[in-house]
Amino acid sequence: MERSTPGALLVLENFIGGKFVSCSSHIDSYDPSTGDVYCRVPDSGGEEVEEAVQAARDAFPAWASRSPADRAQVMNRLADLIEARLEEFARAESKDQGKTVTFARTVDIPRSVHNLRFFASSALHHTTDCSQMEPAGCLNYTIRCPVGVAALISPWNLPLYLLTWKIAPAIAAGNTVVAKPSELTSVTAWMMCRLMNEAGLPPGVVNVVFGSGMRAGDALVSHPDVPLVSFTGSTATARVIAERSAPYCKRLSLELGGKNPAIVFADADLERCVATTVRSSFSNQGEICLCTSRVFVERSVYPEFLRRFVAAARQWKTGVPSDPANSNGALVSREHLEKVRSFVKLAWEEGAQVHCGEGVDKLEVPEQNAGGYYMLPTVVTGATDSSRLMQEEIFGPVVCVAPFDLEEEVILRANGVRYGLAATVWSRDVGRVHRVAKQLQAGLVWTNCWLVRDLNLPFGGMKNSGVGREGGKDSHHFFTEVKTVTIKH
Ligand SMILES: NC(=O)c1ccc[n+]([C@@H]2O[C@H](COP(=O)([O-])OP(=O)(O)OC[C@H]3O[C@@H](n4cnc5c(N)ncnc54)[C@H](O)[C@@H]3O)[C@@H](O)[C@H]2O)c1
Numbered sequence: 001m002e003r004s005t006p007g008a009l010l011v012l013e014n015f016i017g018g019k020f021v022s023c024s025s026h027i028d029s030y031d032p033s034t035g036d037v038y039c040r041v042p043d044s045g046g047e048e049v050e051e052a053v054q055a056a057r058d059a060f061p062a063w064a065s066r067s068p069a070d071r072a073q074v075m076n077r078l079a080d081l082i083e084a085r086l087e088e089f090a091r092a093e094s095k096d097q098g099k100t101v102t103f104a105r106t107v108d109i110p111r112s113v114h115n116l117r118f119f120a121s122s123a124l125h126h127t128t129d130c131s132q133m134e135p136a137g138c139l140n141y142t143i144r145c146p147v148g149v150a151a152l153i154s155p156w157n158l159p160l161y162l163l164t165w166k167i168a169p170a171i172a173a174g175n176t177v178v179a180k181p182s183e184l185t186s187v188t189a190w191m192m193c194r195l196m197n198e199a200g201l202p203p204g205v206v207n208v209v210f211g212s213g214m215r216a217g218d219a220l221v222s223h224p225d226v227p228l229v230s231f232t233g234s235t236a237t238a239r240v241i242a243e244r245s246a247p248y249c250k251r252l253s254l255e256l257g258g259k260n261p262a263i264v265f266a267d268a269d270l271e272r273c274v275a276t277t278v279r280s281s282f283s284n285q286g287e288i289c290l291c292t293s294r295v296f297v298e299r300s301v302y303p304e305f306l307r308r309f310v311a312a313a314r315q316w317k318t319g320v321p322s323d324p325a326n327s328n329g330a331l332v333s334r335e336h337l338e339k340v341r342s343f344v345k346l347a348w349e350e351g352a353q354v355h356c357g358e359g360v361d362k363l364e365v366p367e368q369n370a371g372g373y374y375m376l377p378t379v380v381t382g383a384t385d386s387s388r389l390m391q392e393e394i395f396g397p398v399v400c401v402a403p404f405d406l407e408e409e410v411i412l413r414a415n416g417v418r419y420g421l422a423a424t425v426w427s428r429d430v431g432r433v434h435r436v437a438k439q440l441q442a443g444l445v446w447t448n449c450w451l452v453r454d455l456n457l458p459f460g461g462m463k464n465s466g467v468g469r470e471g472g473k474d475s476h477h478f479f480t481e482v483k484t485v486t487i488k489h
């Protein structure tokens with residue numbers, strides 16, 4: 001059972017039309033590092049969503065008619081205000097999500113600031129198409145217009161980072177939005193709302209409705225006045241959203257789960273490869289959609305890789321999120337911890353080998369954190385390609401390692417899952433890198449690195465990992481309608 005913290009709890013309110021509006025019912029939110037309730041999140045439903053959509057509709061004409069430069073100025077002010085409170089945001093993100101303060105301070109919050117600045121600036125540089133038709137004497141050109149009220153739904157793993165990844169391109173293009181963050185991690189979105197008026201954002205341009213997917217989320221995606229939904233989350237939820245949106249033919253962007261392979265060829269720089277693969281497998285407790293979940297290693301270097309990898313995984317310290325010595329904090333919730341643990345249990349039951357972590361090493365946390373949702377980085381070998389461990393998204397600090405013999409074989413095995421989000425290839429042979437990258441079914445392929453991101457380039461997944469792409473031009477296209485104008489001169 002979760003324990004309850006005595007004393008005053010943080011109580012969040014919805015942000016609608018530039019004002020905080022209280023809600024009559026709430027959902028408890030837990031501090032994953034202790035298991036204590038520390039915050040109450042509005043349990044919004046149809047009524048609150050209706051109010052927010054109305055506010056966004058009212059604000060749309062004026063915001064859409066502002067120049068991109070004008071909109072960029074407001075967005076940059078919001079970025080500055082968040083940046084000035086970086087430490088406060090980082091600590092709140094850590095307490096809400098379980099991640100280390102170091103990770104929030106160096107990744108989540110700087111990246112949220114960057115999202116706002118990047119999309120503010122990139123909106124100033126988009127061009128449209130133009131063509132002349134001779135001898136008809138016609139000039140054709142395109143115009144891009146904002147779509148209207150955008151529904152933005154985000155998950156719990158990178159709360160402010162993924163929310164700003166959607167809010168920034170949506171409002172930069174002139175849309176107004178109703179956002180719904182995950183009910184598990186709502187605090188930094190609420191903190192950002194507290195800065196919106198000061199940044200000069202007109203009331204109703206950004207509205208945030210907090211609550212569960214089943215109530216607030218469902219009301220939002222099925223609202224007839226919301227023509228566009230950008231969703232990041234699980235594939236299962238995406239299917240429900242697609243069904244609920246279908247009667248209205250809504251425009252959808254779906255950024256979903258992954259089962260990302262890393263492929264290590266014998267000529268790889270093993271030292272760098274091991275260090276980066278430990279990071280790609282376990283960063284943020286393995287709770288990043290881009291985390292490595294399956295590592296295929298060419299047989300001649302497999303024993304050496306495994307020895308070094310297990311040793312490095314043991315060095316990836318797990319514990320209290322505020323301690324700078326720790327690389328990992330706690331998983332987001334008790335339910336999620338149990339789910340991730342169940343995969344390791346399955347590994348034991350199926351006769352796979354667990355080399356370190358869960359069930360092998362001892363995790364030590366102070367007495368006051370005993371109720372927290374901690375789990376050590378866990379390395380498994382001997383799982384078959386068709387096993388649930390090798391097929392299903394685990395989304396926690398568990399990685400499977402397996403040997404391979406041939407290039408063609410490993411491509412087939414890497415592609416042999418329903419997902420297709422990201423892959424990593426380790427080799428010094430440029431020809432091979434190009435050949436393999438081309439054949440991998442993944443929206444992103446990193447070679448000799450991981451998580452290097454240029455926001456100008458498309459981001460998204462193939463197969464069950466998503467529909468559409470976001471980033472730079474792709475986000476601009478998603479958040480605008482294009483129209484062709486023909487003039488006979
Ligand atoms: N591809 C990416 O960019 C990316 C990034 C981060 C996370 N993810 C994926 O997200 C998943 C983990 O996040 P999660 O557990 O929060 O996902 P989730 O699908 O359970 O929830 C995501 C969001 O959708 C809302 N939601 C749930 N049911 C809904 C419904 N019926 N209608 C509308 N909204 C609903 C939730 O409240 C939450 O805000 C993993 O699968 C992970 O891979 C993908």
Ligand SMILES: N/C(=C\C=C\C=O)C(=O)O
Pocket residue numbers: 157158162165287288289290453459
């Ligand atoms: N959207 C991005 C990352 C998503 C991570 C998922 O957990 C990004 O880097 O732009």
